[in-house]
Amino acid sequence: MLVALVGIGLFVWQIRKIVRNINMGRDKTISGNVSERINTLLLVAFGQQKMFKRPLPAVLHLFVYIGFIVINVELIEILIDGVFGTHRILGVLGPVYSVLMAINEVLGLLVIIACVIFLARRNLTKVPRLTRGPEMRAWPKMDANVILITEIVLMLALFAFNIADQKLAQLGGHQLPGAFPVSGLMVDLFGSDVNTLQVIATVGWWVHIVGILAFMNYLPSSKHFHIITSFPNVYYSKLEPKGQFSNVESITHEIKAMLDPSYVVPPAPEGADPQKFGAKDVEDLTWKQLLDSYTCTECGRCTSVCPANLTGKLLSPRKIVMDTRDRMEEKGESPLIFDPAKYTEESERVKATEERTLLRGYVTPEELWACTTCNACVESCPVNINQLSTIIDLRRYLVLEESAAPASLNTMFNNIENNGAPWAFSPSDRFNWADDLYTGSKN
Amino acid sequence: MSEKKQIQVPVMADLAARGETPEVLFWVGCAGAFDDRYKNVTRAFVRILEHVGTKYAVLGMEETCTGDPAKRAGNEFLFQMQAMTNIATFDGYGVKTIVTACPHCFNTIKNEYPALGGNYEVIHHSTFLQNLINEGKVKIAGGGEFKGKRITFHDSCYLGRANNIYEAPREVLAALDADLVEMKRSRANGLCCGAGGAQMWKEPEPGNKDINVERAEEAIGTGATIIASACPFCMTMMADGVKSQNKEDSVQVFDIAELIAQAEGINA
Numbered sequence: 072m073l074v075a076l077v078g079i080g081l082f083v084w085q086i087r088k089i090v091r092n093i094n095m096g097r098d099k100t101i102s103g104n105v106s107e108r109i110n111t112l113l114l115v116a117f118g119q120q121k122m123f124k125r126p127l128p129a130v131l132h133l134f135v136y137i138g139f140i141v142i143n144v145e146l147i148e149i150l151i152d153g154v155f156g157t158h159r160i161l162g163v164l165g166p167v168y169s170v171l172m173a174i175n176e177v178l179g180l181l182v183i184i185a186c187v188i189f190l191a192r193r194n195l196t197k198v199p200r201l202t203r204g205p206e207m208r209a210w211p212k213m214d215a216n217v218i219l220i221t222e223i224v225l226m227l228a229l230f231a232f233n234i235a236d237q238k239l240a241q242l243g244g245h246q247l248p249g250a251f252p253v254s255g256l257m258v259d260l261f262g263s264d265v266n267t268l269q270v271i272a273t274v275g276w277w278v279h280i281v282g283i284l285a286f287m288n289y290l291p292s293s294k295h296f297h298i299i300t301s302f303p304n305v306y307y308s309k310l311e312p313k314g315q316f317s318n319v320e321s322i323t324h325e326i327k328a329m330l331d332p333s334y335v336v337p338p339a340p341e342g343a344d345p346q347k348f349g350a351k352d353v354e355d356l357t358w359k360q361l362l363d364s365y366t367c368t369e370c371g372r373c374t375s376v377c378p379a380n381l382t383g384k385l386l387s388p389r390k391i392v393m394d395t396r397d398r399m400e401e402k403g404e405s406p407l408i409f410d411p412a413k414y415t416e417e418s419e420r421v422k423a424t425e426e427r428t429l430l431r432g433y434v435t436p437e438e439l440w441a442c443t444t445c446n447a448c449v450e451s452c453p454v455n456i457n458q459l460s461t462i463i464d465l466r467r468y469l470v471l472e473e474s475a476a477p478a479s480l481n482t483m484f485n486n487i488e489n490n491g492a493p494w495a496f497s498p499s500d501r502f503n504w505a506d507d508l509y510t511g512s513k514n
Numbered sequence: 515m516s517e518k519k520q521i522q523v524p525v526m527a528d529l530a531a532r533g534e535t536p537e538v539l540f541w542v543g544c545a546g547a548f549d550d551r552y553k554n555v556t557r558a559f560v561r562i563l564e565h566v567g568t569k570y571a572v573l574g575m576e577e578t579c580t581g582d583p584a585k586r587a588g589n590e591f592l593f594q595m596q597a598m599t600n601i602a603t604f605d606g607y608g609v610k611t612i613v614t615a616c617p618h619c620f621n622t623i624k625n626e627y628p629a630l631g632g633n634y635e636v637i638h639h640s641t642f643l644q645n646l647i648n649e650g651k652v653k654i655a656g657g658g659e660f661k662g663k664r665i666t667f668h669d670s671c672y673l674g675r676a677n678n679i680y681e682a683p684r685e686v687l688a689a690l691d692a693d694l695v696e697m698k699r700s701r702a703n704g705l706c707c708g709a710g711g712a713q714m715w716k717e718p719e720p721g722n723k724d725i726n727v728e729r730a731e732e733a734i735g736t737g738a739t740i741i742a743s744a745c746p747f748c749m750t751m752m753a754d755g756v757k758s759q760n761k762e763d764s765v766q767v768f769d770i771a772e773l774i775a776q777a778e779g780i781n782a
Binding site: 124311312313314315316318319322323325326327330348349376378379381382383384385386437440441442443444445446447449450463466467468469470471476477479480482483484487488491492493494496498499500501502503504505507508509510511512 | 517518519520521523525542544546547548553556557560561564565572574575577578579581583584585586587588589590591592594595596598621624625626629630671672675676677678702703705706708709710711712713714715716717718719720721722723724725728779780781782
């Protein structure tokens with residue numbers, strides 16, 4: 072009981088920190104289209120639609136995902152048993168319980184198999200997108216392994232408990248409620264000494280329950296937090312065409328006032344700071360862009376399809392999302408275990424120039440200028456993160472606040488301003504293509 | 515025997531002076547107006563418009579950049595200035611429908627002008643051509659001269675991922691009765707040509723390869739003799755990529771409008 076309360080209390084305390092961090096971001100109202108949002112939520116988040124672009128990891132991930140959901144039913148029982156001192160209280164459900172337990176065990180086994188394969192992909196075959204890139208530093212690599220090993224240990228503890236519990240029931244001559252297709256095959260694994268079996272059952276039970284509570288408190292420090300954030304993140308994902316970039320309204324007002332002196336600029340909300348154009352640091356991004364970074368699973372699908380990254384440029388969309396989270400926790404509050412100050416490997420990271428902000432301190436202009444805005448990263452993200460929107464907001468700051476665009480782009484801007492075309496052509500030549508234009512016909 | 519007929523391209527201001535309104539405004543775009551290679555695409559599309567008898571007009575000298583490259587590069591101020599200028603022009607002529615051969619112009623006018631007060635029906639020429647073929651206005655009896663030729667289509671990011679238009683250009687190509695082959699990365703997984711996001715106007719950042727070379731290699735690898743595109747920047751990038759592989763004699767890059775005009779026998 073106490074353990075459960077402490078575990079849940081700590082978790083709530085950490086969640087509040089993360090909510091405060093996300094609230095550092097700019098306000099942005101994302102509403103409407105509820106049915107389309109729910110549809111996206113069901114397909115992309117619950118249905119994992121975008122995972123299936125790569126079938127093998129999709130199926131393995133599906134095992135772990137369904138396993139997580141179903142095995143949590145058993146967690147409810149464990150918590151009730153623990154608090155009220157009952158034993159397999161849900162056994163009263165009869166055949167339903169048997170089916171549940173049977174599914175649990177099969178999924179438990181599949182979770183172990185999937186996690187072992189995932190460990191191998193990360194540590195033995197070293198799938199490039201999971202292991203390469205400057206953002207895949209020691210902490211993210213360790214984090215992934217910690218998650219997988221913890222999941223395996225939790226499942227093994229559950230099986231140990233089930234095996235010992237069944238043998239004890241058998242020795243005591245009574246029938247245990249439930250069906251155990253996996254552990255039932257290994258009933259005699261731990262021998263038939265009642266004391267030993269009781270210890271194993273107790274230890275297995277405690278490891279599972281304490282393990283889950285501890286794991287829950289590890290989540291806020293980990294990419295595994297996506298099991299919570301991916302749902303709101305997908306619900307609030309962008310529904311407009313991917314090519315539609317956000318409109319900067321403050322600029323619209325400025326231009327309208329410039330063109331029409333009688334235009335009245337609507338007053339800014341009370342107490343709001345005058346807005347910068349674009350984003351220099353995390354508080355200049357919207358709450359959704361910050362939620363994006365708390366949803367990132369660091370899977371690297373975005374970076375693996377990025378044309379700039381594929382051809383050796385510095386840009387990695389995943390790095391920008393991970394940098395945003397690190398910077399947010401450096402500037403705001405850090406969770407229990409991960410403290411960016413402790414894990415930042417300065418040597419591999421771009422040194423801050425004069426100030427440590429997201430722009431320059433973490434993300435360099437060279438990365439930002441390598442982007443072709445092709446939306447491959449956005450398309451590939453299984454949890455609907457919009458990497459491109461952050462890149463554009465950072466570019467906007469470079470151009471509008473610092474006038475720090477590459478020289479060739481400044482030339483392009485000048486051409487548009489002076490000749491109405493991005494190239495240095497005379498506007499009077501614009502219609503020359505229609506001179507001496509003939510058409511033919513077959514007859 | 516083919517006979518030649520000169521086309522007088524109708525200009526919006528002249529039509530307005532006569533109190534006429536066209537069905538569609540053909541937005542030529544800066545590449546379509548100035549880029550020597552892409553001017554051919556503009557001409558081919560005008561030949562098709564004339565051929566099927568669409569009532570159209572162009573803005574001529576009144577056209578100016580949509581602001582797309584400025585917006586992608588982060589210069590929101592310049593973008594909005596351009597957009598508001600163009601919206602004033604469109605609204606001055608009461609424009610309702612716009613067709614363009616440039617996916618970047620298409621995306622910007624269709625998706626980003628509404629927030630600034632410009633609401634129009636905007637059609638990319640791939641969809642426009644698809645409709646002409648479906649309506650039987652463009653027939654290409656027997657597939658024309660591209661019958662059986664191996665063609666691969668390179669998806670433009672601003673047509674495909676940005677606006678979910680994948681099938682229209684492919685259906686247009688299907689009318690040629692050619693041997694269409696797909697690259698491994700196509701449709702939603704298509705690889706960018708490298709020009710988007712204002713890259714067209716700058717040198718690439720340091721890396722180990724140019725993006726258009728990577729893409730051209732993939733296209734050449736399909737064994738296609740024609741790379742079809744539907745975007746002025748893709749066309750430049752793919753043509754340069756093919757040249758970098760010294761394949762310009764055996765692999766050519768054409769816009770879908772050029773292929774249709776050629777197959778229909780109306781090029782001159």
